[in-house]
Amino acid sequence: MTEKIMFPKPQVLANRPTHYCPGCHHGLAHKLVAQVLEELKLPEKTICVGSIGCSVFIYNYLLLDTIEAPHGRAPAVATGVKRARPDKFVFTYQGDGDLAAIGLAEIMHCANRGERVSVVFVNNTIYGMTGGQMAPTTLVGQKTTTCPGGRCKDREGEPFKMAEIIGSLGGTAYAARTALNDIKNIQKTKKAIKLAFRAQLEDKGFGFVEILSSCPTNWKMTPLQANERIAKEMIPYFPLGEFKNTLGE
């Protein structure tokens, strides 16, 4: 029997271990982004806009020209980069606290303007970097360090469904939600990242992919349990699929 490597290491991915916790999906998300960048022959013309969260060191793993944006402001920073250099490929990589709380205005307006940038949005339903506080995407009933009794719908509201919201905006060319809990979903995630990138490359508009990801440490679970939680708890509330696709595919 021959072994087939499903996800070979792309050149643009640094050859070093990450600082991510065991079972965290950031590393896998980085790798998929790296693969898509290479398949589309983009690394040499790419400017990555990093965000503030566990992925703040993205430049240690993706060997790209990178700028660090203040917490939540990556879509505004990306707007500036793209307006300055429309010939470059520009993407942001953001967590759910970053994008859906402090940076809600920036992401909405960036998408609505139809900025020719792409956004990779890692939704792990929690603030990872700061130690597991409630995020705007925390599920009702989910316990975090700032909703120790579980998120209460009447007190904290329901989690934002960003892919649907972004998909409803006129400037968006592509918006989808995927997950990283199994091989099939990982492959779909890669496809969605590619379409979100192509929305920019083909000058169709704003490209957005929300990736349901695990955070075993702050969920207080084993990596396996965390994967199961994605399927059992997250996907039922955050349905997978495309919410906008004007690429004709």
Place this chain on the structure above:
Amino acid sequence: MSKKRLFVKGNEAIALGALAAGCKCYFGYPITPQNDIPEFMSRELPKKGGAFVQAESEVAAANMLLGAVSAGIRAMTSSSSPGISLKQEAISYMAGSELPGVIVNMNRGGPGLGDIGPSQGDYFQATKGGGHGDYRLLVLGPGTVQEAYDLTIKAFDLAFKYKNPVMILGDAILGQMKEPITPWEPEVPEKEAKEWCLEGAKGRPPRVIKSLYLEDGALAKHNLKLAQKYAEMKKEILFEEFLTQDASLIVVAYGSIGRIVKSTIRTLRKQGHKVGLFRPITLYPFPSEALQVLAKEGKKFLTIEHNLGQMVEDVQLAVCPYAQTDFHGHLPGNLPTPNDFEEPIIKALEK
């Protein structure tokens, strides 16, 4: 070089200066009294192949500026006091990341929503950093419409020379006042950011523009590097001395107040009073040494500001232990005239 004269507002002069300096992107959000700048830019910048974006907030506008200058192009944002407060996060990141953003503040009254009239209430915010962290901006305080044009061009040059954000600190008087100017076209360096800007890592290792320094000792080293840069900026100090040589009292005032005081000085001179004007043009770095020279000569000082006393602290630091400075603060809500300053100046002179 065009020798044509134009009759424009200070706001327009800043926009014209930015275009002449090769500004390629402008990001802003409406606020009085600086709306002429985004309005002018929305009209004129696209004609020059540049990009104008009306941002969703000043927070976003300043972060767009951060992104645009990281790509090595000349870019600008402008606002007035409440909006400048919102820009501080990005300004701090630009200082930490060593990025050459140009920020215009047409200062209005505060705190809070204050009023929409002129004020110099943002002097501390502009010259002492403004946002979080240990950093400084280069701050230029134009006093006339021509100077607004000239200093805007200079702001872009300095921003790229020092890889540091530069603030132009005007006020509602300067922004709205119309004066004749002679525009000129500076030489704009073409590849001034080639060595550090982001454009895709082609044939070279990737570049990272950031302000995070977590490794042991790394931030201290970075802070020291910045401090050295701020020390070097002293070369750029600019000020105007007017009839200071034989004066017994030096009035220190900047921006439009400096210019109004100049008229008062002229009147008082005609009446035989030995008074002169010292007008700082770079507010950071502050012309402390030049002031100290005057203090050593035994002159008296009076600082006049359109606030309750901010620059006066820098003046006091500069002139002590050789002198003390008196202070006169013009309150917000009305436009000062040269007459308003006669009495306080004579009082200080006779003290």
